[in-house]
Amino acid sequence: MAINKLKVKSQKAKGENEDFFLQVFQVVRLVPNGRVTSYGAIAKYLSSPKASRSVGYAMNVAHGQKPVVPAHRVVNRNGLLTGKHHFSPPSSMQEKLEAEGVKVKNDQVLNFEKVFWDPTLELAL
DNA sequence: AATGTGACATACC
């Protein structure tokens, strides 16, 4: 019997992988006003609980996407505005959050558990 | 295919 063709998982498999970023954008756009979510939550929602880094990577690309991707509503699991440095100016992230009713202190979201919006829960995919 | 990078998460010291 011939050996089966070894299908090496290419790191750049066009198709579903391509959706990853789009999925991330979609989820972020679904975040209600005045709420925040975490990279890990989004990753988990996309069936890749460990892809939190890639989610952040997606946010990097999301900068300037349309429709607008409220990246400021995405924080790390501690509720820390770790990505504020990627905003212009960095303080805009906090200002945007506060403008939506999310209190931020020392780059940390207050009442994080209350404003936290988990797609796996709310969307219950 | 291999290597480097990153807006995370977790474990350890």
Place this chain on the structure above:
DNA sequence: TGGTATGCCACAT
């Protein structure tokens, strides 16, 4: 409490 190290996943080169 905080820095260091490792894992993990997806993208760029």
